[in-house]
Amino acid sequence: MLKVVCLNFRYSVKESRTYMIEFKHISKVYPNGTIGLNDINLTIHPGEFVVIVGLSGAGKSTLLRAINRLHETTDGEILIDGKSITKANGAELRRMRRDIGMIFQTFNLVKRSTVIRNVLSGRVGYHSTLRTVLGLFPKHDIELSLKALERVNIREKAYSRADELSGGQQQRVSIARALAQEAKIILADEPVASLDPLTTRQVMDDLKRINTELGITTVVNLHFIDLAREYATRIIGLRAGKVVYDGPVSEATDDVFSEIYGRAIKKDELLGVLEE
Numbered sequence: 427m428l429k430v431v432c433l434n435f436r437y438s439v440k441e442s443r444t445y446m447i448e449f450k451h452i453s454k455v456y457p458n459g460t461i462g463l464n465d466i467n468l469t470i471h472p473g474e475f476v477v478i479v480g481l482s483g484a485g486k487s488t489l490l491r492a493i494n495r496l497h498e499t500t501d502g503e504i505l506i507d508g509k510s511i512t513k514a515n516g517a518e519l520r521r522m523r524r525d526i527g528m529i530f531q532t533f534n535l536v537k538r539s540t541v542i543r544n545v546l547s548g549r550v551g552y553h554s555t556l557r558t559v560l561g562l563f564p565k566h567d568i569e570l571s572l573k574a575l576e577r578v579n580i581r582e583k584a585y586s587r588a589d590e591l592s593g594g595q596q597q598r599v600s601i602a603r604a605l606a607q608e609a610k611i612i613l614a615d616e617p618v619a620s621l622d623p624l625t626t627r628q629v630m631d632d633l634k635r636i637n638t639e640l641g642i643t644t645v646v647n648l649h650f651i652d653l654a655r656e657y658a659t660r661i662i663g664l665r666a667g668k669v670v671y672d673g674p675v676s677e678a679t680d681d682v683f684s685e686i687y688g689r690a691i692k693k694d695e696l697l698g699v700l701e702e
C-alpha cells in the first residue's frame with residue numbers, strides 16, 4: 427500500500443512539469459531550394475495549447491517537425507526548456523526527444539501488435555535496446571501504459587490488436603503512447619485529418635483534457651478554422667514560411683484568417699459545414 431502511494435506521488439510530481447519551446451531565428455531551406463521556414467521567432471510557454479494554421483504548403487509541418495528535429499533546420503536555434511535541441515547530439519538528443527511526444531495524421535501504430543505493446547513503445551527511450559527488443563518492460567511501465575489508456579477511455583482495448591480499432595480509437599492509442607512516454611510536450615501534425623467530424627471532436631477533446639489536466643505543452647497543426655478557434659489558447663498563422671499572426675483566439679477573426687490565407691475562407695475549411 428505504501429509503495430502505491432509513493433508511486434502515485436512520483437507520477438504527480440513528474441506530470442506537473444511541462445516545457446517551454448523557443449524558436450530563435452529559425453529558417454529551413456529544403457535541398458531543392460524551397461524555403462520551408464523564414465526567420466521564425468516564437469516562444470511557446472509551458473501548458474499552452476497552440477494551434478498552427480495556414481494554407482497547404484505554408485510550413486506548418488516543417489515548423490512542428492523542426493521542434494524534435496524530425497526535420498533539420500538550416501539556420502537558427504530551438505531551445506526546449508532552455509536547452510538547445512539544435513546543438514544536441516547522441517545521447518543528449520535522444521534524452522531530449524524522450525520528452526516530446528508526436529501524434530501523426532496516420533497514427534503510426536504497429537498495426538499487427540496489441541494496443542498495450544504500442545503504448546509501451548513510448549517507454550523505449552528509458553531502457554536498453556536489448557530489453558525493449560525482447561519486450562521486457564518493467565511492471566511500472568505496464569501500469570503507466572494502462573493508466574494512459576484509461577485517460578483516453580480505451581483501457582478495455584489494451585489487449586486487442588491495433589488494427590481492430592477504429593481510426594479515432596487508434597489515434598487515442600497514439601495519444602496514450604505519448605502519455606506513457608511521460609512527454610512534457612505533445613506535437614500533433616493534423617491529428618484529426620483522417621477522422622470523421624464526430625471522432626474528430628472526441629480526439630480533440632482528449633488532447634485538450636490532457637493539456638488542461640496535466641498541463642502538457644501542446645502544439646497542433648489544424649486544417650479546420652472553427653476547430654482551431656474552439657480548442658486553442660493561442661493561434662499562430664503561417665504564410666510562406668513566416669508567422670503572419672500570433673495571438674489569442676478572441677482576436678483571430680474571419681478577417682485575420684483571410685489575411686493568413688491570403689483569400690476568403692472556404693466552406694470546406696470549417697468542420698461545422700461538413701457536419702451539416
Ligand SMILES: Nc1ncnc2c1ncn2[C@@H]1O[C@H](COP(=O)(O)OP(=O)(O)OP(=O)(O)O)[C@@H](O)[C@H]1O
Pocket residue numbers: 456457458460461462480481482483484485486487488489
Ligand atoms: N521534402 C521536401 N523537399 C522540398 N520541399 C519540401 C519538402 N517538404 C516540404 N516542402 C515544401 O516546404 C513548404 C512547407 O511545407 P510543409 O509540408 O511544412 O507545409 P504544410 O503547411 O504542412 O502543408 P500541408 O497543409 O499541405 O500539410 C512547401 O512549399 C513544401 O512544398
Ligand SMILES: [Mg+2]
Pocket residue numbers: 486487488647
Ligand atoms: Mg503539413
